[in-house]
Amino acid sequence: MIITIPEIKKEFDKWNGIIFNNELPTPAFELMQTKRLLGQFRWRKIGVNQIGYTIRISVFYDRPLESYVDTIVHEMLHFYIRFKEIKDTSSHGKIWKQKAAEISNKYGLNITRTSSPGGGISDAVMEKQKIARSEERRVGKECR
Numbered sequence: 001m002i003i004t005i006p007e008i009k010k011e012f013d014k015w016n017g018i019i020f021n022n023e024l025p026t027p028a029f030e031l032m033q034t035k036r037l038l039g040q041f042r043w044r045k046i047g048v049n050q051i052g053y054t055i056r057i058s059v060f061y062d063r064p065l066e067s068y069v070d071t072i073v074h075e076m077l078h079f080y081i082r083f084k085e086i087k088d089t090s091s092h093g094k095i096w097k098q099k100a101a102e103i104s105n106k107y108g109l110n111i112t113r114t115s116s117p118g119g120g121i122s123d124a125v126m127e128k129q130k131i132a133r134s135e136e137r138r139v140g141k142e143c144r
Helices: 005-020 065-083 094-107 123-142
Strands: 028-032 039-045 051-058
Touching: 005 028, 005 051, 005 065, 005 094, 039 065, 051 065, 065 094
Parallel strands: 028 051
Antiparallel strands: 039 051
8 A cells, every 4th residue: 555644644643642642743744755764754943942843654665554554653753752852872772772662562563673665565575666666667768
């Protein structure tokens, strides 16, 4: 499946209540078309005492909902640490890893820092999708 922004918001609201006691304000949501990242949390100052938060989710890969949920909650954990001004050793530091493990164990999720952009997607599926995208580009060039 390819997730939509309304589905991301629905999952955000669900897990914000379950895991974070609805403490996180609703951020902006964006879709991105990148194979290097499955998700990204961003924040920026937009005023004297205001901060804008964004959760971005890649739709490059066709993934099951469970994989998207893992990514959304992964980014929500970054959001929580930033929002609560918790100091950690790095973006995937000791505190992040500890909380990710706790959430994974308690709720049956798979919150990890993956070096594989396919996170939960088999190599065969990723290869098939690469071939299909390459073919789409080739056909598109021929039609010009």
